Amino acid sequence: MKLNSSANAHGFTLAEIMIAMAASAVVFGGTMTSTTALQKSFNAIDNYFATHMQQIRIVDYLGRDVKRGLIVTTSVDLQTVTITTPNYIIQAGDPEAIANPSLIGAPRTPTITYTPSGPQVNYGNTTSTIVYSINGLSILRTENGTITTIASSTDQLVPETTDVELANTEYTKTSVTFQPMFTSGGSIAQRSGTTVFSTAYLRNKRRG
């Protein structure tokens, strides 16, 4: 059987090929540029939301600890927060644990004392200290010497916390900002636009 051949099936001229290649190069270049830009944009947005999640984590950590705190103090630069909390759980080395090791890990039964400022609930004779601080690009939470990095970002996360004493308790106001990586010029407005605010009240009567 003989195949039919098309009389119109001719090759391209050199000029046609050159024009086609030039057009293809333009299209390919545009595609690559768009892809790169899209990828950068995607990374920036992904990073933005990842950092936003860390903002939420910071305020959640702080809110949890402030609520159960007895005293909250903030450094002058508002970037270090120290919280004193009750020792709710019996730890190894505590007097109760020495007397009865099986109590390690058990919640304490509170005791009541009458102080000049009124009755006071005590969980053991000591308290725990939790410190929130900034170390480079990381936010650290240090509880009785144990350090945990609760947030770390190249976006320059900056939490600022103030504590306000009231008659019977106090509250803390925290704002967390960061500098998005996808910015032009790093203006202040671009940082302030990322702010997450949080207010947490001490549920305990303030001591000290």
Next chain:
Amino acid sequence: MKSRNHPEKDGTVRICTLCAILILSLIGSSVLLNSATRFNAASSQVRSWKESLLAAETGGDIAYAEVRKTVMDPPHAFGGWTNAGSTHLSPVTTFGSDNLTTNTAVDLFYTDPATGNAWYRLRSMGTAPVLGLRRTGMDDRMGPGSRGDSLLRKIDFFSDHFIATYGPNGDGVGKVIVPVPNPQITRRIEQISAPITPFEAAIKAGGTFYGLGSAAYVDSYRSSTGPYDSNVRNNPADPRYIDSQSGTVEIDSAVATIQGTIYGNLYTNGGTVTKKTANVSGVIDNDVPFSLNTLEMPSTATWNYVASPTAVTPNTVINPPIVNGVPQAGAPSSPNYYLITNFVNSGSLTVNPAVINGSPQDTYVTVSVTGDIGASTSSQPSITVPAYVHLKVYFTGNFQTKAENIINTSGYCGNLQFYAISPTDPSVQQTININSGGGSNAGFSALFYAPSANFTINGGPDITGAIVCKNFYANGNVHWHYDRRLDTEGAAVDYRIISYVEDTR
């Protein structure tokens, strides 16, 4: 016109199309994966973590309401709960559109030795379901050694991690793997509910407040460390100074005209008092509402009244009843009870202590007066409490006399306590009117708990004690000394939460 087919060209187009679809699908899936992860963490897990605390605190509120009933409505306290001795376990409550659940265990863990008031521990558990994918919102940008959000928000995907690790009560007992039907977050809090004693402030007014005089003052001291000394309140170097700054005034109203000096805190409910408008050494807080419930007569079912007297005339003396030749001094929980049905306007009541072998004994007496103690402002009823006597007077009417007629020489204002039973008819306004009379500054040492009464003091008596009333009015230069020993005086009138701990494990 019929177009011609070129199969070899169709194949190339299909490959190009498939490649384009593949690339777009990869981009789309990448976006979807990241979005789902963020959404999962932000919308589901963070929300559930917060909602579980709300659920736990809701359980705490439910339990707190039951604790308050132990004072205000004892027959119905912990109704519907599982009660075993001093431990009470609530049923599981499900609420909200997200089907949050909560339950609370309440136990009486401490009884105040001085007052017998109970302290309660409220351990609440709140659970919220975690919707979305069964995966953590791990963030790998936490740095070395950190474990992401799961360190903060502990999610039970398949089993309850707390019971498996620490046991149901968190004490390491009864550890067992308990499957959960759906992913959930559970948070546990412990709150302490402390009794509110009736006399925790120098003056507590549930309504309006006017006073005192421009040269008046309210300060404090602690009688258990020595007698009152007027020099202490202005001398920070004095070791007793710390007890001199608790002449606190609490007003549950915005209508508060403050005059004189308050060596303590001042609280109003919506008032406009500032340091410029009042001389207050402590904190001024204009956003401190409180509730003051009406006072009902305690149950007298166990009150075995002494037969006489039943009326107070100008020279009525109560001596302790004698049983088998021994004067009965009574006890704080079982005093000698007397029912007075008529306290005449000029009545004079003196309560003597029991004396055994020549030594006076601490003697506890409770008197229930039906009607008024002093029917008008010109009445002159008197009550005398010598040393060793602890007298409580319940009355259902008004109280009107001169300040000098309230005679308490026991050295402690808590030894003479007046309780004004609220009128059953809300249209009846109860009054307590204390008049110095004749420019005298003779005062008294006593406590008044009268949440429904309008309290008026005319003149400038020297008062040691505390007052709880409805509306307060005083127009003289009163010198008022609150005794900090009153912090723990009297039976609980309400409860407040004073401690909050979360088990973060």
